[in-house]
Amino acid sequence: MHHGRLLRTVLSALTFVAATGPANADSLKVGYLPVTGHAKFFVAKEHGLFKQEGLDVELIEFQNSADGLNAVTAGKLDIGAFGTTAPLAHYAKGADLKVIGGIMGLDAALVVTAEKAASIKSIADLRGKKVATVRLATGDAVLRGALRDEKIDWKNDLKIFELKNPPAVIEAVKSGQVDAGVVWGPHDIRAERQGLKIVVRSSELQPGHPCCRIVVTSDRLKQGDTHVRFLRAILKAEKFAAERKKETIDAIQKYVKLDRDVLEQGYYSPFLDQSSDPNVQGTQKFWTTLVGSEVVDGTRPLAPIFELTPYRKALDSLAKESPREAFWQQRIKTEQARNQL
Structure with missing residues (x-):
């Protein structure tokens, strides 16, 4: 009981x-x-x-x-x-x-087509180019900082297009609308599997960011x-x-x-x-x-x-x-x- x-x-x-x-x-x-x-x-x-x-x-x-x-x-x-x-x-x-x-x-990376990988090997090669990023993304800011370090004016020496998301950036690069694009993981892997090449990673540009x-x-x-x-x-x-x-x-x-x-x-x-x-x-x-x-x-x-x-x-x-x-x-x-x- x-x-x-x-x-x-x-x-x-x-x-x-x-x-x-x-x-x-x-x-x-x-x-x-x-x-x-x-x-x-x-x-x-x-x-x-x-x-x-x-x-x-x-x-x-x-x-x-x-x-x-x-x-x-x-x-x-x-x-x-x-x-x-x-x-x-x-x-x-x-x-x-x-x-x-x-x-x-x-986790961010700059991607280009295989054809353009021969001419775009670093941030210094972006002068005069068209680059796609995602607005207010971390990779976008690291890119602009790296451009400044190369004494490239991101407002005048190239054209930056702010897109909605990484998939849109990948499509813009693949279609040739831009010369390069900034994406983040796992879209860097997706970009590689779609034939694009990673030129530089954000960790190389600003270690530990x-x-x-x-x-x-x-x-x-x-x-x-x-x-x-x-x-x-x-x-x-x-x-x-x-x-x-x-x-x-x-x-x-x-x-x-x-x-x-x-x-x-x-x-x-x-x-x-x-x-x-x-x-x-x-x-x-x-x-x-x-x-x-x-x-x-x-x-x-x-x-x-x-x-x-x-x-x-x-x-x-x-x-x-x-x-x-x-x-x-x-x-x-x-x-x-x-x-x-």
Whole structure:
């Protein structure tokens, strides 16, 4: 009798938790791009890592960073991860944005046709050429910075066409409408498989540069520890992806409709940085590139854009839960090296 009552009590409690848990979860609308570099969002969603942190996350797709950042600043998204150029350009114009983490870095490439690969071998060869990019993409800004370094005026010495997304860039290059184009993974792999050649990668032009920062507006940070838990889920996804390749590609394939081998090559590429920290130093260097290339007005101090507390709390809490886990210890070292204001 006693054991029967105890069992009924336990089952009742479990039923209560199951019934009330989802209802009490914090809901978040998170914007992403359909690329391999955003895999941690997909992994966290598909493998229940957001749910583990008491979060009900709705992932909302955007085709480019410009549209995504507009949604963040308009209050239509709680969190977004859209390039490095887009948030910095909005911030330069007065937008109330905070960088709390990162989803990826590097990963852009300049592609040309096989025929033009003989004459376009470097950034210096773009003088007088037509180049397609995606508006406010990280690779676009790295390109303009590299042109400046070559003393090529991107406003007058060549023509830059800002297209909607990487597939449009690839088509423009293939059709001969432009001489070269800037894309990002896994579209660099797609471009190669369609006969195009990679001339130079963004990692060669600006080693260690960040891409897609996780950004929110200041008012969103008032939601208690929501963003700490969100970043815990992202960090868990980073670890998951490092250890479980098949399940990671399964998750990516639900959001990026490409062949598995393309997705695997794209996500586990040596040209993709998968660190989740804000990367203050890399972002500051990128800001200098944007200002020097006259992409943004650099009169507004950059330091206030960084809010490092949520990431540090998320990482420290995970490390305390598993103090012998080398993965977290390495991430702590990375954070300390890259995020000094």
